[in-house]
Amino acid sequence: GENVEQHPSTLSVQEGDSAVIKCTYSDSASNYFPWYKQELGKRPQLIIDIRSNVGEKKDQRIAVTLNKTAKHFSLHITETQPEDSAVYFCAAFGNEKLTFGTGTRLTIIP
């Protein structure tokens, strides 16, 4: 089955700087890659996603890049703000289901 690895597990960034979270997947048939943000005690919220026929997608301060050949994708957050502090999960979709990474705890230092 699919295996998704996510790095780093924790990340501290000065407010205003950029943050990058990276994920790799194992199944070349996976074709959809979402990112979720989860605040403490809350449900995961979909923040951005990308399909396998697209290399990059941007939505205001967040962007996702996908390298199908290398089977890795990344989340980029620019001009970080305190409200960006949360746990972020990547995922890969294949065989009718999502496989999630283990999460990255992002802390924005004021």
Add this chain to the structure above:
Amino acid sequence: SQTIHQWPATLVQPVGSPLSLECTVEGTSNPNLYWYRQAAGRGLQLLFYSVGIGQISSEVPQNLSASRPQDRQFILSSKKLLLSDSGFYLCAWSGGTGGLRQYFGPGTRLTVT
């Protein structure tokens, strides 16, 4: 617009007791439905998913079961809870105009004592 509900929001149950968690989706038809469990400070573990009424796929062999008695209703059950069943249970749906996008319900926080 689509809405997903889960109840109860929190639950404290003794070891060996039964469990029933319910999830319903509004505003869409024939959604794909999913049950996930999240242990404290951990990632999301897929437990069951369903692509239609009566169609359930199990990802992890354990003392839990799932049923889909109606198109937009998904139920997670157990006959006898274990301490290791404690966690945050999340229902999710996908389909319709959202395509592959999965949207999570508010979750049920279960503590087994």
